[in-house]
Amino acid sequence: xxxxxxxxxxxxxxxxxxxxxxxxxxxxxxxxxxxxxxxxxxxxxxxxxxxxxxxxxxxxxxxxxxxxxxxxxxxxxxxxxxxxxxxxxxxxxxxxxxxxxxxxxxxxxxxxxxxxxxxxxxxxxxxxxxxxxxxxxxxxxxxxxxxxxxxxxxxxxxxxxxxxxxxxxxxxxxxxxxxxxxxxxxxxxxxxxxxxxxxxxxxxxxxxxxxxxxxxxxxxxxxxxxxxxxxxxx
Numbered sequence: 432x433x434x435x436x437x438x439x440x441x442x443x444x445x446x447x448x449x450x451x452x453x454x455x456x457x458x459x460x461x462x463x464x465x466x467x468x469x470x471x472x473x474x475x476x477x478x479x480x481x482x483x484x485x486x487x488x489x490x491x492x493x494x495x496x497x498x499x500x501x502x503x504x505x506x507x508x509x510x511x512x513x514x515x516x517x518x519x520x521x522x523x524x525x526x527x528x529x530x531x532x533x534x535x536x537x538x539x540x541x542x543x544x545x546x547x548x549x550x551x552x553x554x555x556x557x558x559x560x561x562x563x564x565x566x567x568x569x570x571x572x573x574x575x576x577x578x579x580x581x582x583x584x585x586x587x588x589x590x591x592x593x594x595x596x597x598x599x600x601x602x603x604x605x606x607x608x609x610x611x612x613x614x615x616x617x618x619x620x621x622x623x624x625x626x627x628x629x630x631x632x633x634x635x636x637x638x639x640x641x642x643x644x645x646x647x648x649x650x651x652x653x654x655x656x657x658x659x660x661x662x663x664x665x
Contacts, residue, residue: 471589471622475629478582482633485575486640492568493643498651500526504658511661516541519658529647533560534655541662550659557655565648572640579633586626593619 495501503522510519516538523531523538537557542549593616 469589469592469622471585471592472625474585475582475589475622475625478578478585479629482575482578482582482629482636485571485578485633486636489568489572489575489636489640490643492571493640493647495647495650496528498529498647499654500528500531504654508658508661511538511658514662529561529564530651530655533557533564533651534658536560537655538659550662553659554656557659561648561652561655565644568644569641572637572644575633575637575640579630579637582629582633583623583626586622586624586630589622589626590619593622 491497500507500523503526507519507522510516510522520535520538523535525531534557537553537560540549540553540556
């Protein structure tokens with residue numbers, strides 16, 4: 432019985448040490464991981480902020496309300512049906528939409544003394560304006576693609592930096608003490624993971640927002656064609 436008591440007493444320090452190690456590993460905070468990631472976490476943090484800004488901004492800019500003024504479309508169509516181009520242009524300009532900024536200048540080129548009301552030139556101007564508007568929004572969406580490409584490369588650069596530090600530690604006699612390599616290996620792994628965590632969502636949202644923009648441009652083009660076609664109706 433005394434032997435068992437001795438074994439229990441001898442095991443208590445080991446149990447306490449194991450509990451402390453588990454608690455310390457469980458209490459690893461996000462800030463601690465960021466510190467362990469080293470210098471690469473600074474540009475990666477900037478990439479993450481830029482990614483969130485671009486996602487929110489591009490989402491807001493690709494809403495249907497930014498492209499087509501659904502509430503005043505019947506009013507515009509009625510005005511064009513009666514050949515009241517001035518009223519239609521004024522309503523389009525007041526809507527502050529992509530359709531308004533593109534179609535209003537084009538409608539001013541309608542001429543009753545030209546064949547087919549000069550619609551060919553109207554459509555040419557409309558297409559030019561729509562392309563300019565699309566480029567203005569797509570540049571922000573394309574920046575997401577840049578973030579998706581740059582963030583993993585910064586993480587890879589941090590990985591290379593961590594591995595170089597690890598080899599330098601080995602060269603200084605740390606081969607027999609693996610605990611000295613923990614910080615360098617941690618830096619390498621954390622930066623790689625952070626770069627991928629930023630790059631993967633950025634790439635996903637890039638395709639989502641690009642398709643969303645393309646859909647809105649198609650809808651705007653179709654709506655503009657319908658309104659131009661309404662000029663011939665009596």
